[in-house]
């Protein structure tokens with residue numbers, strides 16, 4: 001569940017504050033914009049934690065997302081039409097299916113891959129910022145460009161190591177999915193402060209009981 005508590009002072013863009021069934025909040029960085037998007041809601045049972053009801057919600061969500069890590073953006077930088085919003089939601093629905101297959105070592109369906117391919121047509125237009133000399137983006141950023149940037153990242157992780165870097169948290173009671181960007185490919189937990197720590201505590205207790 002995504003908390004709306006304001007942790008912006010110490011949570012970097014792309015890291016979301018989630019609240020477990022026990023009411024304890026923790027930070028989770030899925031290390032991938034498409035996987036971060038899954039935290040915003042989804043079809044069927046995921047609809048219970050839907051946070052995006054209209055285009056303005058998506059613009060606000062993007063302002064806190066991993067996208068804003070690369071270049072700071074505000075909700076006002078986006079111009080998302082209702083039809084584009086619907087396409088982004090459809091891509092997110094498909095992503096739930098695709099991720100569900102690849103974390104279990106199964107190939108995604110050709111139909112789902114086709115939708116991802118077709119969504120990747122356009123992307124955010126980069127520019128040299130005339131003031132800072134650093135990277136900037138041409139604004140407004142359209143919904144079609146957001147759709148494309150998400151779809152292109154999905155294509156990247158599907159082809160990178162055959163999608164094996166997309167992994168579900170190793171805790172048996174946790175379904176969070178992240179992209180393992182570690183060099184040693186050994187990220188196991190959604191969050192060290194959550195599942196990593198719970199594992200450490202269990203291991204410690206098991207040793208005490210021996």
Ligand SMILES: [Zn+2]
Pocket residue numbers: 169170171174175176189190191194195
């Ligand atoms: Zn976990």
